[in-house]
Amino acid sequence: MYCEFYGFREMPFNITPDPKFLYLSPTHLEAMQHLRYGIQQKKGFIVLTGEVGCGKTTLCRQLLDEIDNHHIETALILNPRLSETELISAILRDLGATPTDNTQAALLEQLNAHLLSLIDAGKDIVVIIDESQNMSFEALEHVRLLSNLETNTQKLLQIILIGQPELKEKLKQERLRQLRQRVLVFYDLQPLKRSEVAQYIQHRLSLAGGNGRPTFSRWAVGKIYRHSRGIPRIVNSLCDKALLSAYVGSRDCVTWWDVRRAIKEGAI
Numbered sequence: 090m091y092c093e094f095y096g097f098r099e100m101p102f103n104i105t106p107d108p109k110f111l112y113l114s115p116t117h118l119e120a121m122q123h124l125r126y127g128i129q130q131k132k133g134f135i136v137l138t139g140e141v142g143c144g145k146t147t148l149c150r151q152l153l154d155e156i157d158n159h160h161i162e163t164a165l166i167l168n169p170r171l172s173e174t175e176l177i178s179a180i181l182r183d184l185g186a187t188p189t190d191n192t193q194a195a196l197l198e199q200l201n202a203h204l205l206s207l208i209d210a211g212k213d214i215v216v217i218i219d220e221s222q223n224m225s226f227e228a229l230e231h232v233r234l235l236s237n238l239e240t241n242t243q244k245l246l247q248i249i250l251i252g253q254p255e256l257k258e259k260l261k262q263e264r265l266r267q268l269r270q271r272v273l274v275f276y277d278l279q280p281l282k283r284s285e286v287a288q289y290i291q292h293r294l295s296l297a298g299g300n301g302r303p304t305f306s307r308w309a310v311g312k313i314y315r316h317s318r319g320i321p322r323i324v325n326s327l328c329d330k331a332l333l334s335a336y337v338g339s340r341d342c343v344t345w346w347d348v349r350r351a352i353k354e355g356a357i
Contacts (some may be wrong), residue, residue: 090235090333090336091332091333091335091336092155092297094336094339095299095302095303095332095336095341096141096160096298096300096302097297097298098297098298099119099297099298100297101293101296101297101299101328101332102140102292102293102324102325102326102328102329102332103325103329104322104325104326106144106146106150106152107147107150108150108154109145109296110147110292110293110296111144111147111148111151112144112285112288112289112292112293112321114281114282114285114288114289115224115285116149116278116281117144117278119146119154119276120137120139120148120276120278121151121152123135123137123274123275123276124137124148124152124249124274124276125152125155126248126274127273127274128156128161128213128215128246128247129246131247132247132259132273132274133236133244133246133247133248133273134236134247134248134250134252134268134272134273134274134276135247135248135249135272135273135274135275136221136249136250136253136257136260136272136275136276137149137249137250137251137252137253137275137276137278138251138253138256138257138275138276138277138278139253139254139277139278139279140253140254140278140280140312140320140354141253141320141322142320142321142322142323143278143279143280143320143321143322143326145219145226145251145252145278145323146219147249148290149165149217149219149249149251152217153165153217156300158217158344160211160212160213161212161214161215162184162185162207162212162213162214162215162218163183163214163215163216163217164179164180164181164183164184164214164216164217165217165219166179166180166183166217166218166219166299167219167220168189168220169218169220169221169223169224169228170223170224170225170232171227171228171312172244173193173227173228174192174193174196174229174235175193176231176232177196177197177200177235178191178196179195180200180216180235181199181200181203182272184203184204184207184214184309186199186200186203193311200235200238201238201245204238204245205245208245212232213247214245214247215246215247215248215249216235216246216247216248216249217248217249217251218248218249219248219251219252219253220251220252220253221251221256222252222253222254222255222256222259223252226259226264226265229259229268230264230267230268231249231295232248232268233265233267233268233271235248235300236248236271244283254277257277258274269350272288273307274337275283280313280318280319280320280321281319281320281324282319282325283311283314283319285319286310286313286314286317286319286324287305287307287310289321289324290305290310290324290328291312293325293328302341303332303340303341303342303343304341304342304343305331305342306342306343306344306345307330307344308344308345309331309343309344309347309348310347311345312345312349313327313328313348315332316352318349326351327348327351327352328343329351330350330351330354331343331347331348331350331351332346332347333348334347334350334351335347
């Protein structure tokens with residue numbers, strides 16, 4: 090609706106994790122640097138946590154886009170509610186192998202052999218598990234055991250756990266102390282600050298093809314920040330509804346009243 094009116098090539102405030110729209114605030118940039126460092130230095134376990142909608146999955150997508158596929162093989166697990174056997178099978182499939190058995194011991198042996206073949210071919214292997222806070226204690230413990238797969242000189246797997254703050258609390262549990270001790274790179278992604286929300290909005294408007302219109306008044310930005318608490322996903326939802334309100338009024342400036350209407354209509 091409003092795309093044609095404002096001259097956008099595409100919707101500027103979709104809530105899908107599109108790396109093209111990634112805004113690297115200082116906290117997002119630092120998180121990305123932690124992920125890159127952990128992979129480059131082969132630190133084994135890397136943990137990234139943050140509130141719902143803070144941009145963890147978008148960072149993950151950006152990381153996958155950056156990785157040199159000629160040297161790094163990746164397995165991305167989006168459904169963490171898997172049994173130990175299902176987890177190994179999913180990793181094998183993502184790494185290009187077909188599971189040949191349905192027993193845990195046989196699958197683990199096949200995974201070890203496949204990882205060794207990838208290492209021999211000059212590859213590094215990274216396994217990324219999103220929404221890791223939903224993993225059972227047993228599955229997390231099994232992930233720790235997967236990190237035991239190694240040669241005399243290196244680990245066969247690097248594992249990135251991405252999750253909500255509940256993951257951080259879960260890792261504090263005594264029963265996961267061995268896993269916690271193996272986490273050498275940890276970063277807790279923070280929401281955007283007020284000034285960053287303004288920059289974030291302008292960033293997405295520009296990438297969508299905006300050419301100076303529309304604008305968001307500082308009062309509108311302030312209300313968006315207060316209601317969203319700096320969570321990008323909520324910012325997107327509010328901006329989308331507020332833009333629609335401004336479009337209905339044929340205005341080039343999104344106002345405090347447009348944002349208020351978006352909130353009342355249940356943007357998030």
